[in-house]
Amino acid sequence: MQVCLFLIGASGQPSLPDIAPLQGIDGLRSLLLHEPLAERVDPRIALAADAPSCVLQLYFDELAALEAATRLDGPIHRALREPLIAGRFTQQVMAVRALVTHEPATQACFQRCTYLVAYEGPAEDFNTWLAHYLQHHAPLMSTLPALRELEIYTRIDCTSGLSCPRADAMQRNKVVFDDASALAAALASPVRESMRRDFYTLPPYQGATPHFAMRSTYGNLAKH
Template sequence: MAFCCIIKKNGLGKFKKRELIKILREEVLNILDCQKAFLHIPSTVEDKHTNDGVSEHHIIEFFLDDLSSLEKGIHHIRSKLYSMGSYSEPIIQILLTREYEYKNNPIDEEKKFSYFVEYTGITNNDTAWCNHYIKNHVELMKKLPNIKQIVVHTPLAWIYPEGTHIFRSLLCNRVSFQTKRDFDSALKSSVRDEMREDYKKFPRFDGICTHYAMETYSIMAES
């Protein structure tokens, strides 16, 4: 079973990319025994179906297979990130992760281009809603041309220190591509149209769904 700690933090745009990755690797990554970790830097893309602009946050993903290790590390991660870029609290959530990678067409782990999607709101039945999403929408994602990776995060109960700023999602997902050209082509494809039609068939959902383009870098890879 895999878990992911997703952290949103503003004010990190003042750092150059290599400098920021180095700081995260040396000052934050050593707190956790991660399987992998990624930094997502806000970017732009043209999508014929949505236009949510540019994310105000950088996003960090830490992947572990030990929930208690993540929970124990949250306080130290908060302390390290608080003063980085701006004195603002990082916003944190821990989720259960389902990951789909395409081994026959391996992705360069150092850099990729991603769409980070978040659903926030209420449903009549969260489990049924997520089940529909994974069984139907993810199957369409797998058909996107040149798709390299799909990650789906769903909620779970976790323990966090008092004062932790958390956000709660119904579901988050990330689709990643090797190049910006591949990313653009996927969003212009007929599969993207199929996904939009499927979105209209989702079980009842009252809330918002955001799509943010990101440049994605491995924090663990040498750069």
């Protein structure tokens, strides 16, 4: 199972750090950059004023490789000039469940539209929560029209030398579409209504469930 480092930019930051050097890190399988959409795409949820300035996802095949990349004075420190991001990002390492994966576009760099969701938690019984979510809610999500990717993430413990504060969401989700219009159509579909009904059957949990629509860049990020 892959693991993913989320680096979540604080809301309102004026610019991104130079993230192109991250692409040469040993063990890094893929790197995604998400930036918030300016337009509202979800008819049920207002455009968030506190959307993160960006979200970076760094995927590794092994936890050991991720821990090596995040060690004190390690490659992520050096690539991002770590003192500059210490107060601008939070970090969280999570296990990746890739439930829907389509072949990526053939071009070296391309964009899609992503809906990132976090369940901050905690759940009253996380095992019961996750079993229900994977058995009932995730299959509904997988039938969203024009869906390109569906991933569900759950938190894991690991070492990190990055000085960014740690986030502690109990679960995150990602659904990906070709563009904002495809995401908007999916969110207005009957499948979304089925998901909403199932939402009210989820086992008890606390915490917020922020939803953020993002423009996602895959591939060569040198221009960022």
